[in-house]
Amino acid sequence: MFEAEDHREIREAVARLCERFPGEYWRRLDAERAYPSEFVEALTEAGYLATLIPEEYGGAGLTLSAAAAVLEEIQRAGCNGAACHAQMYVMGTLLRHGSEEQKSRYLPGIASGDLRLQAFGVTEPGSGTDTTSIRTFARREGDRYVVNGQKIWTSRAEHSDLMLLLARTTPREEVAKRTEGLSVFLLDMREALGKGLSIRPIRTMMNHSTTEIFFDNVEVPAENLIGEEGRGFRYILSGMNAERILIAAECVGDAKWLIERSARYAGERQVFGRPIGANQGIQFPIARAYANMRAAELMVKEAARRYEAGEDCGAEANMAKLLAADASNEAANAAIQTHGGFGFAEEYDIERKFRETRLYQVAPISTNLILAYLSEHILGMPRSY
Numbered sequence: 334m335f336e337a338e339d340h341r342e343i344r345e346a347v348a349r350l351c352e353r354f355p356g357e358y359w360r361r362l363d364a365e366r367a368y369p370s371e372f373v374e375a376l377t378e379a380g381y382l383a384t385l386i387p388e389e390y391g392g393a394g395l396t397l398s399a400a401a402a403v404l405e406e407i408q409r410a411g412c413n414g415a416a417c418h419a420q421m422y423v424m425g426t427l428l429r430h431g432s433e434e435q436k437s438r439y440l441p442g443i444a445s446g447d448l449r450l451q452a453f454g455v456t457e458p459g460s461g462t463d464t465t466s467i468r469t470f471a472r473r474e475g476d477r478y479v480v481n482g483q484k485i486w487t488s489r490a491e492h493s494d495l496m497l498l499l500a501r502t503t504p505r506e507e508v509a510k511r512t513e514g515l516s517v518f519l520l521d522m523r524e525a526l527g528k529g530l531s532i533r534p535i536r537t538m539m540n541h542s543t544t545e546i547f548f549d550n551v552e553v554p555a556e557n558l559i560g561e562e563g564r565g566f567r568y569i570l571s572g573m574n575a576e577r578i579l580i581a582a583e584c585v586g587d588a589k590w591l592i593e594r595s596a597r598y599a600g601e602r603q604v605f606g607r608p609i610g611a612n613q614g615i616q617f618p619i620a621r622a623y624a625n626m627r628a629a630e631l632m633v634k635e636a637a638r639r640y641e642a643g644e645d646c647g648a649e650a651n652m653a654k655l656l657a658a659d660a661s662n663e664a665a666n667a668a669i670q671t672h673g674g675f676g677f678a679e680e681y682d683i684e685r686k687f688r689e690t691r692l693y694q695v696a697p698i699s700t701n702l703i704l705a706y707l708s709e710h711i712l713g714m715p716r717s718y
């Protein structure tokens with residue numbers, strides 16, 4: 334009932350790999366808020382984290398929909414790709430806007446697993462969703478930039494070698510448009526740690542290895558600037574469509590896992606002498622979650638198709654993220670309700686998935702901001718923010 338047509342071989346191989354990482358594995362890490370190193374290593378060794386890296390740099394050179402299939406199957410198996418999904422979507426900025434020199438310096442190491450590009454430093458405590466008001470500043474001094482400021486929610490920073498960093502290079506007051514004057518850097522955190530860069534973990538309701546980062550005169554060689562100075566917001570935006578499509582695929586995978594678990598439990602659990610799934614009050618929320626998951630899945634495919642064809646996919650990528658995050662959230666609610674008290678017991682993994690998938694109502698972009706985008710850009714209503 335959940336068979337996807339595309340990328341069959343990849344899906345089956347990912348599912349086989351995930352069998353080595355059952356619920357107990359994730360539960361133990363969740364309790365300790367520890368990073369799933371063995372899982373990430375297995376994915377790296379199998380080449381999945383290099384799905385989007387071109388073959389000439391040692392990657393698989395596959396499409397965004399292949400990457401979406403990988404991430405969907407990870408979630409579909411009850412695992413959690415949040416430990417490493419950024420390596421897939423951060424890649425686009427380097428691939429599309431990085432110089433040949435940057436690509437040949439970093440991509441082969443990332444493809445082989447010697448280097449990790451897992452950290453994406455955009456959000457700041459004072460700017461929130463309003464990205465153009467970030468204050469972290471990179472000042473050019475000869476052949477380097479000197480960075481000062483703070484990031485928050487920079488996930489996986491403790492488990493990454495490199496970070497894609499967005500910083501202001503011209504003060505907001507001095508640019509004609511607020512989207513100008515922002516630049517993207519590939520920061521080598523191994524060199525910067527202890528030399529002005531400090532990382533502080535933030536404990537969250539789910540196991541997500543997220544952090545806040547402080548920059549105190551951190552030096553970045555000028556050659557690590559990606560593309561042109563001042564055009565970074567545009568580069569980041571083009572990568573964000575890929576990010577939304579991939580996260581949406583993860584939510585579809587979460588929804589499938591939750592729906593399958595719920596339907597199975599509803600058929601097995603006997604109360605009042607018959608399966609609880611014989612009651613429409615139990616059936617219908619699961620069936621509705623299934624219908625919504627399928628609708629989201631189709632929108633993810635359409636968004637990926639447009640992305641791969643080089644067409645504008647802003648609306649579809651946003652809608653895919655909105656519908657898929659709603660579908661997984663709804664499936665998680667139905668799963669808790671179906672499992673009754675056992676939905677709250679750690680050993681069933683339902684409460685863990687409930688917590689994990691809840692994030693996607695807020696990050697990487699919140700549902701409200703997607704609705705605001707559709708209202709303004711598709712429906713022509715006044716800008717509300």
Ligand SMILES: Cc1cc2nc3c(=O)[nH]c(=O)nc-3n(C[C@H](O)[C@H](O)[C@H](O)COP(=O)(O)OP(=O)(O)OC[C@H]3O[C@@H](n4cnc5c(N)ncnc54)[C@H](O)[C@@H]3O)c2cc1C
Binds near residue numbers: 460541700717
């Ligand atoms: C676990 C986790 C991991 C993350 N990982 C990363 C990461 O790796 N890198 C990174 O850069 N960021 C990351 N983020 C940050 C994430 O992208 C932001 O949390 C998200 O964009 C929302 O920003 P905010 O938290 O500042 O909320 P705010 O912008 O403060 O918004 C708070 C609430 O107000 C609503 N709101 C704000 N403005 C409007 C408006 N105009 N209209 C209607 N509603 C509005 C929002 O929808 C939200 O519900 C992560 C966040 C979390 C929680």
